[in-house]
Amino acid sequence: MKSKMATTASDFFEQTKVPDNYDAKKQAMLQFVEFHRRKTTKIVLITSGGTTVPLESRTVRFIDNFSIGTRGASSAEHFLDSGYAVIFLHRHRSLEPYTRHFSQQTMLDALHVGEDDTISVDEAKAPNLRSILVKYKQSKSERRLLNVDFNAVGEYLYLLKAACQVLGQVGSKVMIYLAAAVSDFYIPSSEMPEHKIQSSGGPLQIHLQLVPKMLGPLVKEWVPQAFITSFKLETDVSLLESKARKALQTYDHQVVIANILETRKLEVVLITRDCAEKIALSEEQIKNNVAIEELIVEHLAAMHDSHITGELSNIDT
Numbered sequence: 663m664k665s666k667m668a669t670t671a672s673d674f675f676e677q678t679k680v681p682d683n684y685d686a687k688k689q690a691m692l693q694f695v696e697f698h699r700r701k702t703t704k705i706v707l708i709t710s711g712g713t714t715v716p717l718e719s720r721t722v723r724f725i726d727n728f729s730i731g732t733r734g735a736s737s738a739e740h741f742l743d744s745g746y747a748v749i750f751l752h753r754h755r756s757l758e759p760y761t762r763h764f765s766q767q768t769m770l771d772a773l774h775v776g777e778d779d780t781i782s783v784d785e786a787k788a789p790n791l792r793s794i795l796v797k798y799k800q801s802k803s804e805r806r807l808l809n810v811d812f813n814a815v816g817e818y819l820y821l822l823k824a825a826c827q828v829l830g831q832v833g834s835k836v837m838i839y840l841a842a843a844v845s846d847f848y849i850p851s852s853e854m855p856e857h858k859i860q861s862s863g864g865p866l867q868i869h870l871q872l873v874p875k876m877l878g879p880l881v882k883e884w885v886p887q888a889f890i891t892s893f894k895l896e897t898d899v900s901l902l903e904s905k906a907r908k909a910l911q912t913y914d915h916q917v918v919i920a921n922i923l924e925t926r927k928l929e930v931v932l933i934t935r936d937c938a939e940k941i942a943l944s945e946e947q948i949k950n951n952v953a954i955e956e957l958i959v960e961h962l963a964a965m966h967d968s969h970i971t972g973e974l975s976n977i978d979t
């Protein structure tokens with residue numbers, strides 16, 4: 663029997679199983695937000711990495727996408743540098759702020775065991791390691807970074823909603839930064855086989871349903887006062903700006919950042935109701951390993967400040 667298709671966000675949540683550890687993760691986000699909301703700290707929710715689409719309930723196989731979470735992890739470091747508290751909602755085992763600079767192998771290669779059995783860091787690697795370590799330790803001691811992980815698209819959307827519900831209490835001090843590469847298609851639980859699909863059944867045909875767009879309820883109901891940035895990813899340059907503008911008109915949030923798969927690390931277009939601004943790394947910046955996320959975060963943090971001031975002046979009048 664075919665299941666009823668989830669055409670709205672609430673249908674989707676009704677038909678999708680609550681993820682494991684959901685309560686514990688929501689509680690951790692609640693405590694984090696409680697800790698920061700009374701301070702002047704701005705809070706950003708960053709989503710990062712790709713969502714999976716499981717083919718079986720006891721998942722052996724799943725559909726995935728290209729994202730390893732560079733945009734999200736790099737942006738998180740720059741938001742932390744700008745004084746934000748960061749909820750980093752990321753795909754399990756995708757890149758994370760600070761640790762992304764070191765693979766397990768480069769970490770081991772940077773260490774030496776001395777004759778007296780003490781461990782030291784390679785002179786050449788020490789400055790780079792030190793500067794990252796200082797920032798990492800600072801964000802930890804100030805409790806400004808909370809990592810929350812997900813795998814499947816359903817789990818991601820449950821946790822996104824939970825994070826927004828928690829942040830909805832905080833008002834305009836909150837930024838939502840939707841950098842995750844979110845699947846548009848999925849298999850509803852009711853249509854998913856429980857056990858591993860057997861190859862003895864012959865070639866596999868799968869039927870995927872559309873995941874409802876969550877930006878609508880997110881903007882209108884979950885965090886209506888927040889400063890919301892979504893991303894628009896395309897591979898066809900001729901579609902990019904028009905689709906990004908359409909997203910802004912449809913959802914009526916603050917910013918869409920438009921990017922093309924191949925050039926996303928070099929340039930993006932930041933689109934608001936009033937303008938479209940290209941942000942691109944110069945030759946000099948590329949040579950000096952400047953990350954484009956540094957420029958994106960600089961722009962957004964300034965726009966977020968105006969958003970907060972605008973909210974306050976609206977209350978005053």
Ligand code: PMT
Pocket residue numbers: 711728729730731732733734840841842843844845846873874875876877878892893894895896921923926
């Ligand atoms: O991780 P990297 O390798 O560094 O790559 C970064 C990135 C290319 C993934 C990132 O910059 C980016 O573009 N992320 C958004 C990708 C995406 O999902 O684009 P989209 O055009 O399919 O969706 C547009 C927006 O709708 C997204 O903000 C998404 O959060 C939202 N969406 C998507 C699906 C869905 N069911 N509901 C949604 O609200």
